[in-house]
Amino acid sequence: MSILVFAGSSQFIAVSMLSTGAGALSIILTTFAVNLRHLLMSSSLAVFLGNATRRKLTLFAYGVTDESFAVNYTRFSGKIWSVNRALVVNHTANLAWIVSSVIGGYSGRFIHQGAFGIDYALTAMFICLLILQLKSRLYVLTAVIAGAVAVILSLTIPGSSYIVLASIIAATTVLGLKKWGAK
Amino acid sequence: MIHAEVIWVILGMGLVTYLPRWFPLVFLSRRRLPQWLVEWLDLIPSAILSALLLPELVTNGTPRHIALWQPELWVAIPTFVFALKTKSLGGTVIIGMALFWLAQSVI
Numbered sequence A: 001m002s003i004l005v006f007a008g009s010s011q012f013i014a015v016s017m018l019s020t021g022a023g024a025l026s027i028i029l030t031t032f033a034v035n036l037r038h039l040l041m042s043s044s045l046a047v048f049l050g051n052a053t054r055r056k057l058t059l060f061a062y063g064v065t066d067e068s069f070a071v072n073y074t075r076f077s078g079k080i081w082s083v084n085r086a087l088v089v090n091h092t093a094n095l096a097w098i099v100s101s102v103i104g105g106y107s108g109r110f111i112h113q114g115a116f117g118i119d120y121a122l123t124a125m126f127i128c129l130l131i132l133q134l135k136s137r138l139y140v141l142t143a144v145i146a147g148a149v150a151v152i153l154s155l156t157i158p159g160s161s162y163i164v165l166a167s168i169i170a171a172t173t174v175l176g177l178k179k180w181g182a183k
Numbered sequence B: 001m002i003h004a005e006v007i008w009v010i011l012g013m014g015l016v017t018y019l020p021r022w023f024p025l026v027f028l029s030r031r032r033l034p035q036w037l038v039e040w041l042d043l044i045p046s047a048i049l050s051a052l053l054l055p056e057l058v059t060n061g062t063p064r065h066i067a068l069w070q071p072e073l074w075v076a077i078p079t080f081v082f083a084l085k086t087k088s089l090g091g092t093v094i095i096g097m098a099l100f101w102l103a104q105s106v107i
Helices: A008-019 A024-034 A037-049 A054-061 A066-077 A083-110 A115-133 A137-156 A161-182 B004-027 B035-058 B071-086 B089-106
Strands: none
Touching: A008 A024, A024 A161, A024 B004, A115 A137, A115 B035, A115 B071, A115 B089, A137 A161, A137 B035, A161 B035, B035 B071, B071 B089
16 A cells, blocks of 8 residues: 555545545545645646656656655755755655555554554544644634534534535635635 | 455555646646635645544544544543644654543543
């Protein structure tokens, strides 16, 4: 899984959704939505990669993550960076990712289910990831609306579609409020 | 012994995580996304994380019902504060697990 899906939070989300019996389509849609941010990152990196070949870009795209984006974007902005160096950054990160996944996969079987509050690992991780996203009041408002809508929808409609629905509703509402407030 | 559906989920996830990274690099080298779309996309991660998290904390069972007296919710409060103070992903996971373990053995 780690070879094909270079996205940590999505893997955790997929595992928790699989364990609650969510359908394949809703998991894939959620993954897509969570990783839409890479669309933004790739867009801003594209500015620096105008002269790279399509083959190199295809290889590079595989390694665009939050962390490698931060490193590469900073370096590219400083003008002392090359496509090849950026490729090394991305794929070193990727290799470390795959190796740790394999170690985790094999040692995980020695931890029995429910031990040491392991059931809460995902929830705690979501809490911290959310905190890291809340860069201003606008994001807090989005999170509050999304959470409230998600709770209501999860009580009324079966399945996991409430996640994507609530997120779209919240982001659209906040963006609408922002545009309306600016007028 | 992996269920066939899991293979499809992984393949689908691979596709939807790769394409959004690849597409802008190859096709949007010069053009930029419209501003409203950039702003909208920027709000999505906080929305989706909150939508994932909150129902887990305050509801339970299938079909879901409101459950406010569960350790999931009460452990979330100190975990939240810890995450806010430290911004440490690993630390938050360990604290959250430890508190949840404690809460479960007390109850």
